[in-house]
Amino acid sequence: MPEKGRYRGKTVGVFLGGESSEREVSLRTGAAAAAALRRLGYPAREIDLRGGWLDGIRNSGVDVAFLALHGRFGEDGCIQGALELARIPYTGSGVAASALSMSKVLAKRVAASAGVPVAPDVLYEGSPPDAPPPPDLGFPFVVKPDREGSTVGISIVRGPEDWGPALSEAGKFDRRVLVEAYIPGREITVGILNGRVLPAIEIVPKSGSGFYDYTSKYTAGQTEYVIPVPMDRDILVRAAEYTRKASAALSLRGAARLDYRVDPAGNVFFLEANTIPGMTETSLLPKAAKFDGMSFDDLVEEILDDAGLGK
């Protein structure tokens, strides 16, 4: 546990916005974090990084960076590297952990090496739009850009006719496209805060398809979030253990949230790790922390307490 309140009196820059497809979500996360920091008595300054990132960092004049960015440049190790160079301590995971987690395929390889089950997959790199589908996965399967978020560019391929459009859609966002076996069943997400696993939350999109797509994620009332999760205890214990193992293997720091599918037999499959999870007051990680008895402001301060360099 980091020392509580170690940045008291310091100017905190809340870095938010950015240029990724998750800019809007990041603006909300950043505004909520900045409001919490001010309530806690920190002089907090919101810094919207849009174009001229290096100048934005250099001219920020802050003592410590609270990262509220999502996606490309914010969550993938780039800003972490820039802050290392500028010697500004920052919250969350370091350069390598961020870069690894941003790539779904690399994160899966690292998690699998730590004994965490993952869905079988095939990686398409810079593939032509008429590349044939993987022969061994069977339908349905899932096609996703390797380094995106918010379900942007993801399709479920239910038959051969869906393959071409799915590959070209994912290819708009990344030249690396991950094709993964579809895991039927339910979906849970598990947060971890400075090494402590938080209670799982079940995600139940009301669309009925079970696909937690962009609309389900960001339209009020479109998804039910269930905590505590009505699932066998041993499944949840396993998910917690996978969260601990995958987070350690990826070297995650601060707050992170890992997404899983749970098949009808109760097998849990790791999908991906979010190293800067959404942090509005109604986001999932704050919800899990709250269920554990931790207020939003305390959560924000605990993330700040762990800010540092060279991690």
Ligand SMILES: Nc1ncnc2c1ncn2[C@@H]1O[C@H](COP(=O)(O)OP(=O)(O)O)[C@@H](O)[C@H]1O
């Ligand atoms: N292998 C899979 N089987 C079933 N559903 C999946 C699978 N992969 C992704 N999904 C669905 O797509 C959503 C987004 O996928 P995820 O890998 O978490 O990427 P993102 O970074 O966009 O959140 C998941 O929450 C889930 O509903």
Ligand SMILES: [Mg+2]
């Ligand atoms: Mg996800």
